[in-house]
Amino acid sequence: MCNEYQLILPFDDVIEAFNQTGDRLVFPGGMPNFGPMASIRIGDRAPVIRLGASGPEAVMSPWAWKAPQGRPVFNFRSDGRSFAASDRCLIPADGFFEFTDPEPGQKRKTKWRFTLAGSPLFWVAGLIKDGAFAMLTTERGADIAPYHDRQIVLLRPEEGAAWLRLQRPESDLLQAMPAGSLEVEKVFPVAA
Numbered sequence: 001m002c003n004e005y006q007l008i009l010p011f012d013d014v015i016e017a018f019n020q021t022g023d024r025l026v027f028p029g030g031m032p033n034f035g036p037m038a039s040i041r042i043g044d045r046a047p048v049i050r051l052g053a054s055g056p057e058a059v060m061s062p063w064a065w066k067a068p069q070g071r072p073v074f075n076f077r078s079d080g081r082s083f084a085a086s087d088r089c090l091i092p093a094d095g096f097f098e099f100t101d102p103e104p105g106q107k108r109k110t111k112w113r114f115t116l117a118g119s120p121l122f123w124v125a126g127l128i129k130d131g132a133f134a135m136l137t138t139e140r141g142a143d144i145a146p147y148h149d150r151q152i153v154l155l156r157p158e159e160g161a162a163w164l165r166l167q168r169p170e171s172d173l174l175q176a177m178p179a180g181s182l183e184v185e186k187v188f189p190v191a192a
Contacts, residue, residue: 021161065132111188141176
């Protein structure tokens with residue numbers, strides 16, 4: 001399951017992408033202090049967009065809350081659940097990673113980067129609990145099937161407000177994108 005993603009685009013691009021949905025972001029704690037990150041991992045603080053008292057707001061939050069057993073909850077199954085009463089969020093990203101078995105002669109797993117075809121940015125549907133966020137997962141789509149048995153819920157830039165405000169049925173939003181929506185490249189091991 002996804003345990004690493006990236007956001008290397010300038011944060012101004014994230015703001016502009018969200019503002020194109022017709023909503024405007026507010027910054028209750030000031031503009032997030034976030035530079036480009038090629039690797040965001042469990043426990044790292046990253047920007048998320050959530051509905052606040054004044055509307056959609058960008059805040060910094062750690063990735064993963066603690067389960068009662070103490071383990072980090074960084075992915076959360078969406079299948080068959082309703083999140084209408086939940087604190088929903090959007091996690092801006094321009095790539096995410098999945099890992100497969102090591103190639104012959106390698107000790108580390110093979111690392112693959114996925115991006116949204118035709119768009120520099122996408123949202124990951126998420127939840128906030130105990131001040132931290134987790135990514136929602138769904139059944140794998142055709143683009144992820146060769147690499148993993150599940151996938152995170154990805155939303156196109158124009159779908160962000162629909163998730164935050166539940167302007168469309170959850171069943172329409174919380175599913176894999178059609179085949180060909182994602183581009184994939186191997187980032188480790190690097191081809192010689």
